[in-house]
Amino acid sequence: MKLYHITNNTAAAVAIADIPVVDYVELYNDLKERMKDGNYHVAHYFATEISEGLKFYIILLNDANGEVLISSFVPDYYAEGLASLTALHPQFHPFEREIHELYGVPFDSHPWLKPLRFSHDRRNKNSSMDTYPFYTIEGDELHEVNVGPIHAGIIEPGAFRFICSGEQVLHLEIALGYQHRGVEGEMLRENNSLRRVVISESVAGDTAVGHATAYAELIEKLGDKRVDEDLYLERMIGLELERMAMHIADTGALATDIGFQLYQVACEALRTVTINTTQAWCGNRFGKSLIRPFGTNHPLTAAKCELIRKNVADVRRRYAELRRDMLEDPTLLARFEQCGLVPHVEMQRIGGVGQAARASALCRDIRKSHPSGYYATKLSHEPITKQDGDVMSRLMMRLDEVWQSADYILRTLESYQPKGELSAPDYFAPLHADSLSFSLVEGWRGEICHVALTDDKGQIAKYKIKDPSLHNWLGLAIAVRSEGISDFPINNKSFNLSYCGHDL
Amino acid sequence: MIFGKAKILRSHGWQYIPDLYSVTLTEEFRGFPLLSDTEDKSDIERAAAICPTKAITTEPLTLDMGRCLFCGECAKCAPRNIRFTNEHRLAATRREDLVVKVGDPAPKFDMSVVRPEISKYFGRALQLREVSAGGDASIEMELGATGNVNFDFGRYGVGFTASPRHADGLVLTGPISQNMAEALDICYNSIAEPKVLIVCGSEAISGGLYADSPAVDRSFLDKYHVDLWLPGAPTHPLCFIEGVTKLRSTKK
Incomplete structure (x- = not known):
């Protein structure tokens, strides 16, 4: 079965009917192997509301030959959830997090399923900038440094939390979304x-x-x-x-x-x-x-x-x-x-x-x-x-x-x-x-x-x-x-x- | 190595603008708009319809600089009605003074509403805290540029400071995103009285493109008194410099 519609960056727009609607499991299995090749990376991955629920589109780029691969799927995600691609290839993390934040789609075994930008139309209105689930490490010799959202300079806002041992940074987590204006x-x-x-x-x-x-x-x-x-x-x-x-x-x-x-x-x-x-x-x-x-x-x-x-x-x-x-x-x-x-x-x-x-x-x-x-x-x-x-x-x-x-x-x-x-x-x-x-x-x-x-x-x-x-x-x-x-x-x-x- | 540095210094020469108040910008720059009425309203109606921020009204003909992004499209649609001059001095002390009417020859800066304590306390030095609340980074870069080697606004005692506790006022940029509204309020209230509030950029003044967005919360501007409105997308550094200078001036 054809998984992708293949085009390039100079061709005209693609008719939606030409983009194969595939089974997520098949696509997942293909991406699992395909993305190990460093020539491929994901350019966009998003969901859009249709009458039957959600339709997902994924756009991959092949740097070696200039191909653009487009695929789509309409999964029954409420029943079984979707297996997370981030768990295999971390480059998918912002896209899966966005889809989860907007539509509540569960991604199984996603290692970092945190809010991405606290969109005004997020599904879970109880999650807010104040409740961002920062990663923490316990330890007597560690301390946390919280910077932001307002920084010491004329720059835009964002919250950075460092976990440090002495002067050394063990971990930095960046929470964004303050600039979200729709x-x-x-x-x-x-x-x-x-x-x-x-x-x-x-x-x-x-x-x-x-x-x-x-x-x-x-x-x-x-x-x-x-x-x-x-x-x-x-x-x-x-x-x-x-x-x-x-x-x-x-x-x-x-x-x-x-x-x-x-x-x-x-x-x-x-x-x-x-x-x-x-x-x-x-x-x-x-x-x-x-x-x-x-x-x-x-x-x-x-x-x-x-x-x-x-x-x-x-x-x-x-x-x-x-x-x-x-x-x-x-x-x-x-x-x-x-x-x-x-x-x-x-x-x-x-x-x-x-x-x-x-x-x-x-x-x-x-x-x-x-x-x-x-x-x-x-x-x-x-x-x-x-x-x-x-x-x-x-x-x-x-x-x-x-x-x-x-x-x-x-x-x-x-x-x-x-x-x-x-x-x-x-x-x-x-x-x-x-x-x-x-x-x-x-x-x-x-x-x-x-x-x-x-x-x-x-x-x-x-x-x-x-x-x-x-x-x-x-x-x-x-x-x-x-x-x-x-x-x-x-x-x-x-x-x-x-x-x-x-x-x- | 020292020769390298000497060479850099030599080939750069003097960069600063000696007189910040007599600069004329390039002809292409779109600043203060001149409006004129015509019998035939069809051009201006097309311009008003396409305006991305609905800054133009046709009856009577006005252009709200607090909404305008200075994209210049209306002047292309209706060249007989609207012409942008390269006048960059656009500051106003009242929101309604930003609405340009037919025949207005120059921007209005009404000194009578400037609080007298501003020149008394901040006439010699003014340190500001900038808060970006959904701003698009261009305006933040322009504010940063006011202190750079060309404009060097620091020579008149005006600069930006990191802590609101050290600041004499706040410069707001961006349409005020919901997610930033609380932090902005806390920051403003951390500044000791007396203080000034400067609203910089058309997005901050009216919300601009995001005026109707459900993701912005503009209640901050209903709560506090604004001393200076600076239009532009982004506000040109010289517009900021000129406006702040007038605000601190003792001449009434």
Whole structure:
């Protein structure tokens, strides 16, 4: 029996009728073996309400050949429950926890069936932020450190509980959900495509371009209109500018946390130049309003191309000086090297994605494995990877990727002759009915995945968003094990995960 | 190694903005909207219908900057009715002053409602505690940027502090998620009197995209007096700097 519908990231949306509805036990047995292969990882797994109860969809990615495998099942879960996949492959943990939290589906032998984000529509209203079941260890020599939800800085809220022996962290548990504002529900409140793309920009404000691109690509797969090649090119420039800006910000944040003011202020200044370039292009420092479905309100002009080229070249030159100096700095190396290790095998088990995974020699990069848009046609991307999986590797990922992104922008703009006008956005394009559409975009943090289901009238009936942080938060918890608690800040900054992207 | 650092210093040069109050942003920046009436209402009705946060009313024509996300789509739909200028000084002391009407030439900042103790106690130094309650991180980064090497708001004695016990006021960002409502209240009440409350970003001012979401709880804003409203999605650092400076100013 066919278990999966196989497609890729450039094909049109899939008719729901083409997705096999399988027996959960068969799927479970297949995934049990299949997921041992490190080329596979789960991109999304969710349930949706139908008249007979719940229908589950699962989307797997094969990094080796660019295939996307989609399967679905309608189990009789009230009778027997579902055998937990997390017990075999921990990368399923956030997805199973979400399904359990929303619908009360029991997952047998799930090792960590805790609330994920305390959604407003959770099934068990008695569970609340105040009753999060933190893991505890008994012992006279142990103490707990509770941090959050409000942290010492201008950052988003989340609760961290450390169990320490002296200064050493034995265990860190991260409880999130404080930022939950009902994003997925709001996507469906009005049938307004502009509103949906603006909501996508607010999923994680530091990844506005990434999430808006994911929304736009998803909608374009559901429509019949052809999209101009130049639009893909300009989106690529937007994505890479965002990557540069955030990687530079994180370089500066890491320098701040070891008290290295020179690098900190240099990075602050460089990030300002980068985001002001985005602002000069589209009027917003974070690239909000830049990406729209089927078109754009901010086509590049020759003058804007020239400005981007000039600024990106300048940032690249100055950042390279910084990079050279940082890699030779003994005090910096002493803090970052061999700190916060996440070995390759662990990263693979938890399903890590993005630059954090690549720092642990796990080459997951949508631009390479499942490219779409400009990455699929014109740019052959070679991902950068590092071997050690420590804070230094995660820093070096940034040092190198800024250079790479700048290179892509400069190379592309060198030969690009902007028309100065591109098609205007279309918020009213008819969408295919009874389809499943997904998009995969490599944001600066990693793999962004949006999934939508349309009903028989071509209206969006279900919208699911996954920020890469959903996979990677567990990586941070693993990284700080057995480190000194004072090294938590540099580990946290080296991942720089999104709270709002996780909590939705 | 020391040469490397000297080189970095040299190639970076001076970064700070000498006068924070005379900056003009790029033409592309969408700030204060200018409204004009037309006989033909069809454009503006389309713009009002598509507005993601329902910030526009057509009879009479108004635009609520406290709801507006400055996406600029209405100005594309109705260029004869709405034009966004690059004026970033958008601060207001009263919520209703954020509603722009036809012919309003510039944002209103009504000094008469500013409490006199603010300039008396905080005129020389103001330390703020920021609380993000469902904010999308862009606005938090912009607030962080107010202290960076370019804007350096610290030179006027304004900064952000970790503990509410050390703070003179609270800056609220985000639409106030239910899950964060209690922590926000506790934090605000941990700040000693007298204190200021600054609401930053359109999402915090009106709820923005999440105004009707069942996952937000905005009762906090019904309970406490707000001293300063700062629109934007996200609020530009210079808008924050300008608003806070006016709030602390002794000139009436």
